[in-house]
Amino acid sequence: AQKITQTQPGMFVQEKEAVTLDCTYDTSDPSYGLFWYKQPSSGEMIFLIYQGSYDQQNATEGRYSLNFQKARKSANLVISASQLGDSAMYFCAMREGHGGSQGNLIFGKGTKLSVKP
Amino acid sequence: GAGVSQSPSNKVTEKGKDVELRCDPISGHTALYWYRQSLGQGLEFLIYFQGNSAPDKSGLPSDRFSAERTGGSVSTLTIQRTQQEDSAVYLCASSLTGWANQPQHFGDGTRLSIL
Numbered sequence: 001a002q003k004i005t006q007t008q009p010g011m012f013v014q015e016k017e018a019v020t021l022d023c024t025y026d027t028s029d030p031s032y033g034l035f036w037y038k039q040p041s042s043g044e045m046i047f048l049i050y051q052g053s054y055d056q057q058n059a060t061e062g063r064y065s066l067n068f069q070k071a072r073k074s075a076n077l078v079i080s081a082s083q084l085g086d087s088a089m090y091f092c093a094m095r096e097g098h099g100g101s102q103g104n105l106i107f108g109k110g111t112k113l114s115v116k117p
Numbered sequence: 118g119a120g121v122s123q124s125p126s127n128k129v130t131e132k133g134k135d136v137e138l139r140c141d142p143i144s145g146h147t148a149l150y151w152y153r154q155s156l157g158q159g160l161e162f163l164i165y166f167q168g169n170s171a172p173d174k175s176g177l178p179s180d181r182f183s184a185e186r187t188g189g190s191v192s193t194l195t196i197q198r199t200q201q202e203d204s205a206v207y208l209c210a211s212s213l214t215g216w217a218n219q220p221q222h223f224g225d226g227t228r229l230s231i232l
Contacts, residue, residue: 103165
């Protein structure tokens with residue numbers, strides 16, 4: 001079973017509008033972290049935002065916020081006031097446990113966001 | 118620069134040859150990770166280093182793949198007897214510690230093409 005599901009292969013948004021990118025996850029571990037990364041066409045993976053499973057408040061970083069609904073196992077990324085430079089692939093990822101012996105991020109298949117002028 | 122550095126940025130080689138990919142993590146980062154990204158498979162984890170040891174190498178696809186890290190810094194990923202299915206972008210990442218709440222910061226990757 002997929003551990004990270006991103007159901008939107010592609011999305012369009014008008015410049016200056018807000019957009020929500022969906023992510024649902026599956027884990028039985030009570031301790032986990034959720035991450036969002038941006039990958040422009042140039043290829044680099046850019047860390048955007050992190051949410052821990054025990055965090056009480058939704059994470060925010062500038063124009064990025066994470067709508068964390070633990071009971072529904074969803075961690076949607078909200079980008080406010082979209083800019084042309086936001087056009088990119090966006091990946092949701094999860095790391096289970098506290099770290100230590102388990103290293104890997106589990107990635108979703110990504111959502112390609114296109115911002116229209 | 119201050120980021121994760123990978124070399125070479127591109128590598129083209131013939132099937133059956135060995136290749137070595139290098140990763141220089143962010144200074145002071147104790148944890149280092151290798152992933153590969155291909156169109157069909159998405160982003161796949163390969164191996165994780167904490168210091169010079171690899172507590173998680175569960176993602177290495179076959180015994181043709183190996184990796185080492187020396188001095189708690191530079192890491193090399195070696196692929197022996199390359200096959201066409203090894204063609205992918207190999208990404209290296211590092212984090213300050215191995216704790217799960219630490220973001221992993223990625224290099225620009227090595228694009229490997231096997232002819």
